[in-house]
Amino acid sequence: MTEMTYRDALRKALYDAMTEDPSVILLGEEVGRYGGAYGVTKDLIKEFGAERVIDTPISEPAIVGAAVGAAMTGLRPVAELMYVDFIGMTMDQLGNQAAKIRYMFGGQIGVPMVLRTQGGTGRSAGAQHSQSLEALVMHTPGLRLAMPATVEDAYHLLRQSLRRPDPVVFIEHKALYTMKADVDLDAEPLPWGKAAVRRHGKDIVIVTYSRQLHYALKAADQLAKRGIEATVIDLRTLNPLDFDTIREHVQAVGRCMVVSEGVLTSGVAAELAARITEECFDYLEDPVVRVAGEDIPISVSATLEAGSVPNANLIENVAGRMVA
């Protein structure tokens, strides 16, 4: 077992992938000499050179577009979008090009690129640097979507993303970079596309991903002290979505809450709640409840910021009321 941070694990995944596969290149703003805005690519330029760790101008659409062209011609680019909030700038290249090229061209070619980015609250970064925009990606057929919550998954999901045949949007959480864990990266990882059941309990299923996993687990600890046992499912990837695991546990338990940091309306939690209701209706004791971000922009005030997204106390409170 080795102790490392989420950031270290991401860096190691890039290092190992670049060592193993010479076609892997990195390109993005500040990924080289600066080492990445959050330090994930620190010193990789020293290891692999400026030809493979490419500092780009501040041109998000062309960063993604160049990655598309590189991926179509034999490279495995990892493009970096410094903040997921900038994804709107790139949506033509991501949503109209990367996502649709295989389909539009009748399966002639795929776009095996990874778009690394990070999102979420926790650093008083304000309305344009704190969003959770995974629903935009999940709403676009053709794009895979990975959102690691743990140190192990930061490593394994990124390695797996770099072996996928289709474009993967890989959204890290900015509040998790310094999280530490003892990990054995040689242990066999869960397969790509498989959800992890992080805790087993008979009273309620909490379905979540990314940072909210940690709040859900904390809430589950608190609930256990009150005699309420929660199952906690970490989706790990939102596309592919492991609905089999969700269905199995929701049907066995009969009660479900979906937790997401993204805004409530038309969000990931809404999609999951709809699917659970359609597929598990006869097993449910209660309506599926969404615990999600408020339908408001994120503030820089730490108080307003923290208040606008779910936390462990809210999850515990809601679960307690559902089970009661």
Add this chain to the structure above:
Amino acid sequence: MTSPATNSQLYDFYAGMRRVRTFEERVGELFVRGHSAGSMLHLSIGEESAAIGVCSAMKPQDTFTTHHRGHGIFLARGAEPARMMAEIGGKEAGYCHGKGGSMHIADMSLGHLGANAIVGGGIPAVVGAGLSAKIKKTGGVSVAFFGDGAMQQGILYESMNMAALWDLPVLFVCINNQYGMGTRIDQATRNTNLHERALAFGLEGRSVDGIDVEVVAEAARELMDQARAGRPGFLAVSCYRFYGHARKDKSPYRDPAEEEAGRLRDPVAHARAQLVSAGVVPEAQLDTLDAEIAAEMDATIDFTVAQSEPPLASMFRDVYAPEEPEPEPLRTRLDRVLARE
């Protein structure tokens, strides 16, 4: 004027341009006869010198992207007209099995990284393809073809900047047919000396008159040679879009006198007149060539009409790689969801 190409080259250029024109005329016919998939068909009639001239400087290892008016370029790179026409008809036998159509046609075996229905959308891919060519030392150049409409899209400038900054083997080719849909170039931008923008980014830049395919070919050859040596470039080819934006557009926004004058700027007729006046090819031989091309292109319509539509189930194919599960069809899902005990 002195011709930079040999007369045999001019004959080939003429034949290529005639094939493009005749193909486009048959696309129009396919639409009129009701066998095209939709009416979003953008003909490159009047622009043939850009396709044939630039592509004459390309090599097998080169890659390219095109825009929504890209039939001629694809033909110039060796496309099979019948498979193109079938794709335009939305048929299974088309290049993309009926999923791409006129504006999303591609063929990796010919280096065609794709046509594009987003103005400027295909441009940055050549930066990535140029990066691949440079890193993998393929000796290839990647060429972006786009119209004057894309000159006002930011993605072009991001892409030109990167290509220049990284010394990529890339050529940007603007086919300036004077109109972005119904907006004339001087209604869209103040400075219509388009290549000057490329110079500002440190690219090699030229503007040429598309009336003469040999002039286009010579400029392209020089710029392609430089691009292959890591000095990316930009070429604007000035021409006139003979007909409307798409098949249903009669271009009422254009002055008939302007259209009449514009259609006189005909690169196909110009090349033909040069060949005949130089006395290299008897006019009768060109008539024979034209008739052969007409027959070849007629056959593409017959082929297309005879082809079948793609099977309905194929719509779930190729969203993801073939080894991945296909998306569950909604109807299957509904049956599953509604089958409650």
